[in-house]
Amino acid sequence: MTSSSVVRPSAAATAADGRVPWRSRLTRADVRFAPYFFIAPFFVLFAVFGAFPLIYTGWVSLHDWHLIGEHTFVGFGNYTALFADPDFWNALKNTVGIFVLATVPQLLMALAMANLLNRKIRGRTFFRMGVLIPNVTSVAAVGIVFGQLFARDVGLVNFLITWLGLDAVDWQANTWSSWIAIAVMVDWRWTGYNTLILLGAMQAIPKDLFESASLDGAKPWQQFWRITVPLLRPTLLFTVVISTIGGLQLFTEPVIFGNGRMLGGTLGQFQTVTMYMYETAFQRFQYGYGAAIAWALFGLIVIFSLINLLLVRRAAR
Amino acid sequence: MSQTKRFLAVTVAAVTALGMVGACSKNTEGTKPAADGKITLVVDTFGDFGYKALAAQYEQAHPDVKVELRNVQKLDDYKPKLVQYLAAGSGAGDVVALEEGVLNEFKTQPQNFVNLLDQGAAELQPNFLPWKWDLGRVGSDGPLIGLGTDVGGLAACYRKDLFAKAKLPTDRDAVSKLWPDWNSFIATGKKFGAANTGAKGFVDSVTTSFSAMLSQAGDTNFYDRDNKLIADSNPVVRQAWDTSMTMVSEGVSAKIPTWSKDWEAGFKNGSFAVTMCPSWMLGIIKGNSGEANAGKWDVAAVPGGGGNWGGSWLAVPTQSKHPKEAYELAKFLTSPDSQVAAFKEAGPLPTAPKALDDPAFLALTNDYFSDAPVGKIFGAGAKTLKPLVLGPKHQAVKERAFEPALQAVEQGKLTPDKAWQQALSSAVKEAK
Structure with missing residues (x-):
C-alpha cells in the first residue's frame, strides 16, 4: 500500500x-x-x-533408530505401534487429567484475583507484582519444595492431615493424589502469570461501560459477568491456548515429584507424555519411537488448541 | 508448563544471535591446547568415585595436563546424558565411567569406544580380578572398552542405637550371627518390629534386599548366557521375589522407596534400622544421615553370604580428541594404588588383587561407621566374588520393571501375583 x-x-x-x-x-x-x-x-x-x-x-520417527546405533526405515510402523501401546494411552490420560485438574481452577482463580487487583486497594502495585513471584522462581526449586511438602512420612501436608484426625495420604501411590499434588505445583507457578494477563485486559475495558451499567442498576456481580467476562474473551482464549500448550508438555513437576525418575510412580500413576517420550528416547534408546511420540504430542496439542478455541468462543458468546 | 520460559529463551536467543552474527565461533573448549599449552582431560563419573585427590596428584605429575572432574549424582541421570553425547558425536568426557548394569548395553555398540588394547592395555591384565577384566571386553576376543574401577562387595549397614532400643545385640560380629540367611533376617526383623523403637520398619525397602539377593545368585539373573531374557523362568529371580514378598507380608519393610525424599530423611530420622550396603553405598548413607548421626551406624555381614552389586569401568569414547592421554589417565586412575586411594576417599571397593592384599587397604577403618574395619569386611569377600551374567538390559529390567512392581506391592496397589505379572510384562518391554 x-x-x-x-x-x-x-x-x-x-x-x-x-x-x-x-x-x-x-x-x-x-x-x-x-x-x-x-x-x-x-x-x-x-x-x-x-x-x-x-x-x-x-x-x-519413520525409522527404527537406536540412539547410538543402527537405523532402518520402517515407514509409519512406529505410529501404528504407538496407537496400540497401553503405556502411551496411560501417559496421555495422565497428561490430560492433570491438565484439566490444574487449568480449570487456575484460570478461575486467576480471574477472581485479577478482579480483586483491579479494585482500588491499598498496596495495589505490591500485590500485582507479588502474584508473579512464584512464576519467576525456578521450577526445580518449586518441585523440590513441593516434593517435600507432599512426602509420605515427612511431608508437611500429611502432618496437617493427620493433625486434623484423617489418615495420611501416600501421595505418590494413588493416581488421584499424585495428580492433585502435581496440579497444585502447576497452579502455584502459573496462577499469578495468568492473573496479570487478565488484569491487563480488564484495565483496557472502558470505564464508562461500568458507569452506565451502574446507572441502570446493575450490581457489581452482574457487571462482572455481563461486561467484564465477555470483554475478556480474546484474552481468556489466549490464556487457555497457552495453558493447553504448556499443560500438554508438562514435564519437570512430575519428574521431580517422582524423585527424578521418568516412570511417574510405580504403575505410571503420573507419567506424562513428555516423560514417556524421554524414557523411550533417552533411557531405552528407541529414538525413532520417541520421535513418533513427539509428533503425536504435536498433533494432540494442535487438536486440543482447536477444541479449546471452539469451546471458549461458544461459552463466551 | 514453560510458556514464558520458552518465550524468554527464544527472545534471548534471537537477541544474542543477532548481536553475535559476526562474532560467532565454534566452541572448542577442551578440544585444543589452551594458551599455556595444557590439554584438558574431562572425566565423567556418577555418584562418588573418590577421584578428587587423585586428579590433583595426576596434574602434579603431568604439568601439561589439566584434569576436569564432572560428576552427576544419579546413574539414572548420568546414562542418558552420556548417550546423548555419544549420539551427538561430541560433549562426552575423555574418560567416562560405565556401570556394570549398563556396560553390556554399551558393549553392543562398541564403535563408540576406543579399543584400549590398541593403546597397550594388555600389560595391565594382572592388575584386575580376572572376571572384571573379561567383562570389560566385548566377547572373549573382542576389543577392550573398559578398565575396572571397583566391585560392589556386599554388607549390611545397621543403626546401633535402634538395635539397642529393640534389645538386639549391637556388636558387629554378634549382629552378623543374627542372620546367616534371609529367613533369620526376617525373623530378626519381626523381633525388632515387636519392640517399640519409633522406626517405621526394620529395613528401608525390599528393593535393596531384592538387589542383594540377586547379586548373591553368582550366576545368572534376568538373562541367560546367550542374552535371552529368562526373568520368568529363572528360579533365582523367583526366589528373590518370594522372599521379598514375605518381607512385605511380615511387616519387616519400612516401605520407603529408595532415593525418595522420605528415604533421604529416613536416614536422619531413624525410620529404619538396616539397609543393604555395597561398599559404594557408605558415602551415600553418611551424606544422608549427616554429622549428627556419626557413630550410630555400623557395618555387619549381609544375610545369605557375599555377592557383587554394582561396580564400574572407565572407558575412552572414540570422540575424544586425546585418546592417548585419556588412556594414560584411565590407566592411572585404575592402578592398584589409586584404587586404594579412591576407596579411602569415597568407598568404591578395589578390583585389583594387589590392592585387595595391600596391608594399607586391609587396615582401613571408617570412623563414621563406628570405626568399622571396612577394608577387612569388604575386602574379605571381594576375591571370591562370583561374577553375574547380566545381559544387555539388566539395569533397566531391574530398576524399571521389578523394583516398581515391588514398590507397588509395598504401597498396597498390587497383589503379589499381579505385581509379578506386571514385572514380567514390563521386563519384556524393557528388554526389547
Whole structure:
C-alpha cells in the first residue's frame, strides 16, 4: 500500500530517459525487500530452531533408530505401534487429567484475583507484582519444595492431615493424589502469570461501560459477568491456548515429584507424555519411537488448541 | 508448563544471535591446547568415585595436563546424558565411567569406544580380578572398552542405637550371627518390629534386599548366557521375589522407596534400622544421615553370604580428541594404588588383587561407621566374588520393571501375583 506512493515518482523518472535510474531502482528494491529483511531474523531463527528440528524429528520417527546405533526405515510402523501401546494411552490420560485438574481452577482463580487487583486497594502495585513471584522462581526449586511438602512420612501436608484426625495420604501411590499434588505445583507457578494477563485486559475495558451499567442498576456481580467476562474473551482464549500448550508438555513437576525418575510412580500413576517420550528416547534408546511420540504430542496439542478455541468462543458468546 | 520460559529463551536467543552474527565461533573448549599449552582431560563419573585427590596428584605429575572432574549424582541421570553425547558425536568426557548394569548395553555398540588394547592395555591384565577384566571386553576376543574401577562387595549397614532400643545385640560380629540367611533376617526383623523403637520398619525397602539377593545368585539373573531374557523362568529371580514378598507380608519393610525424599530423611530420622550396603553405598548413607548421626551406624555381614552389586569401568569414547592421554589417565586412575586411594576417599571397593592384599587397604577403618574395619569386611569377600551374567538390559529390567512392581506391592496397589505379572510384562518391554 505504502509502496505505490513511493514508487510513482521513480516511474515518472523512467519516462524521462526510458531507463530506470540506478538510485531509483535501489529505492524500489529497498521498499520492496526491506520489510522482509526486518522480519527475517525471526524466520531464520525459527527455521533453524523450530522448523528444522520438527522436520528432522518427523524423519527420525519413520525409522527404527537406536540412539547410538543402527537405523532402518520402517515407514509409519512406529505410529501404528504407538496407537496400540497401553503405556502411551496411560501417559496421555495422565497428561490430560492433570491438565484439566490444574487449568480449570487456575484460570478461575486467576480471574477472581485479577478482579480483586483491579479494585482500588491499598498496596495495589505490591500485590500485582507479588502474584508473579512464584512464576519467576525456578521450577526445580518449586518441585523440590513441593516434593517435600507432599512426602509420605515427612511431608508437611500429611502432618496437617493427620493433625486434623484423617489418615495420611501416600501421595505418590494413588493416581488421584499424585495428580492433585502435581496440579497444585502447576497452579502455584502459573496462577499469578495468568492473573496479570487478565488484569491487563480488564484495565483496557472502558470505564464508562461500568458507569452506565451502574446507572441502570446493575450490581457489581452482574457487571462482572455481563461486561467484564465477555470483554475478556480474546484474552481468556489466549490464556487457555497457552495453558493447553504448556499443560500438554508438562514435564519437570512430575519428574521431580517422582524423585527424578521418568516412570511417574510405580504403575505410571503420573507419567506424562513428555516423560514417556524421554524414557523411550533417552533411557531405552528407541529414538525413532520417541520421535513418533513427539509428533503425536504435536498433533494432540494442535487438536486440543482447536477444541479449546471452539469451546471458549461458544461459552463466551 | 514453560510458556514464558520458552518465550524468554527464544527472545534471548534471537537477541544474542543477532548481536553475535559476526562474532560467532565454534566452541572448542577442551578440544585444543589452551594458551599455556595444557590439554584438558574431562572425566565423567556418577555418584562418588573418590577421584578428587587423585586428579590433583595426576596434574602434579603431568604439568601439561589439566584434569576436569564432572560428576552427576544419579546413574539414572548420568546414562542418558552420556548417550546423548555419544549420539551427538561430541560433549562426552575423555574418560567416562560405565556401570556394570549398563556396560553390556554399551558393549553392543562398541564403535563408540576406543579399543584400549590398541593403546597397550594388555600389560595391565594382572592388575584386575580376572572376571572384571573379561567383562570389560566385548566377547572373549573382542576389543577392550573398559578398565575396572571397583566391585560392589556386599554388607549390611545397621543403626546401633535402634538395635539397642529393640534389645538386639549391637556388636558387629554378634549382629552378623543374627542372620546367616534371609529367613533369620526376617525373623530378626519381626523381633525388632515387636519392640517399640519409633522406626517405621526394620529395613528401608525390599528393593535393596531384592538387589542383594540377586547379586548373591553368582550366576545368572534376568538373562541367560546367550542374552535371552529368562526373568520368568529363572528360579533365582523367583526366589528373590518370594522372599521379598514375605518381607512385605511380615511387616519387616519400612516401605520407603529408595532415593525418595522420605528415604533421604529416613536416614536422619531413624525410620529404619538396616539397609543393604555395597561398599559404594557408605558415602551415600553418611551424606544422608549427616554429622549428627556419626557413630550410630555400623557395618555387619549381609544375610545369605557375599555377592557383587554394582561396580564400574572407565572407558575412552572414540570422540575424544586425546585418546592417548585419556588412556594414560584411565590407566592411572585404575592402578592398584589409586584404587586404594579412591576407596579411602569415597568407598568404591578395589578390583585389583594387589590392592585387595595391600596391608594399607586391609587396615582401613571408617570412623563414621563406628570405626568399622571396612577394608577387612569388604575386602574379605571381594576375591571370591562370583561374577553375574547380566545381559544387555539388566539395569533397566531391574530398576524399571521389578523394583516398581515391588514398590507397588509395598504401597498396597498390587497383589503379589499381579505385581509379578506386571514385572514380567514390563521386563519384556524393557528388554526389547
